[in-house]
Amino acid sequence: MHVGAHVSVAGGVDNAVQRQLDVGGNCGQIFTTSPQVWQEPEIEDDEVDRFVDGSVESSVGPWVIHSAYLVNLATPKADLQEKSRSSMQAELDAADRLGIDFVNVHLGAHTGAGVEGGLDNAAEIIDSLDIPDDVTLLIESDAGSGTKLGGEFEHLAGVIDRTNADIEVCLDTAHAFAAGYDLSTSDAVEQSLGEFDDVVGFDKLSYVHLNDSKHDCGTNKDEHAHIGEGEIGEAGMRAFINHDAIRDVPLVLETPTENGKSYEWNIDRVQELRD
Template sequence: MSTSELRVGAHTSIAGGVHNAADAQVDLGGNCGQIFSHSPQVWADPSIDEADAERFRDLASEHDLDPWVIHTSYLVNLCTPKADLREKSVASMRTEVDVARELGIDYVNVHLGAHTGAGVEAGLENAVEALSAVEIPEDVTVLVESDAGSGTKLGGDFEHLAYVLEESNHDLEVCVDTAHAWAAGYDLSTPEAVEDTLAEFDDVVGLDRLACIHLNDSKHGLGTNKDEHAHVGDGEIGEDGMRAIVNHPALADVPFVLETPTEDGRSYEWNIRKVRELRGA
């Protein structure tokens, strides 16, 4: 059982103003969180004015909501061989890190993307080059997220993450999504499996580079490369695995951000309570 304070929250909406994401987090019982700064389905610049940003910062401070993560647009593809798409991706990343600085948010989370036939090595080199073109403010850290590994998407192997971190001219860190890691073939279903997977991550990437966990169960089997999230403890990873993750001493100070579904009469609030129940259980 961990003696550190549990940091668990959910991805909340900024509809009506970014401050609403903080209010929603309080209502859900979370104490950290994640947002999109704009619709993740389109290329767009965020429209957050200074008054709204200040209100968000004040609410986060008042309710001890920390840390926060901005998740980048789904359109961002750092690995692409297409120069125009990579330029758009870099421009989007530049905007996101600036917004993070304005909101007092620590992290910007990004998927590496897909090499679309260029090959793993070329795709990873493209990602390193793209990230190197982003000027990251001193108080913001970019997190590279683990992937489910379908098609030509990179980031499913811990080695992909390690390569980008090692080759980058920035001090990048990692966000591991438990559903993605499971889909990519890393077993998390038992305490022994969690121990082995974390040991492998530590050996390849380093647990000191793990800044955040997207805590999601999975609707699909181990190594299927299928990315579909389930309620905590109700998916293929299961309650034993989730309990082992949230109680592992190496993860005691790592925040857990939920991207679980809203279905079966359960949403983020239920999942946050479930994580709190599992902690120390």
């Protein structure tokens, strides 16, 4: 079972390996820079060597880089398109250097271009990227508020259909739940994942952000909760984690640190729920 957490790279990207081990994870996610600013990764060669060696020696992986929050693939604005493209290329290149398999990104908001226009914009940026052979770009499902794309599985499939690149998907359980895909019972999980398979395909599912939700299904509110203690709940999380289509997919947690519980507690909880 591959389960881990989003960990900090403070002091050097290589520190992420030990931080992952400290919380009991064996795969994981990182930002290469602050996600709130336009800044390209600045990673020294010795950091790269220590990250790669540490990951191999500790059997930690696969890793995924999460792109900056400022990236908006769906935007119709030329200046934001170029900044987004440049940022994504830098993340893909960093992943290649670090031996990281995946780079994850949200589609962003179409801000008036419409769903079809936004999906066209996203595909155009993706097709302009030079994606390294050993790196896969993942499009993440979204909670679906406002003009943001990715809340509907059809949006994910729409970008896959439009692009010439071999992109895949990261499914966020809290986002999907907030967007209206119920995951709170065994039957609901079966139905929602069945819809995902029909629209996108399990063959395109390469990573999962495993998060419970503080808000009800269909509210479009993105606020994560501890595993089994949110509105998805223990029964839903157990059913999801043990679904045949999920069992071999790496799971990374973005759960909060509150009420005396952090990543270590949540990783232990996931392992307890796995049959």
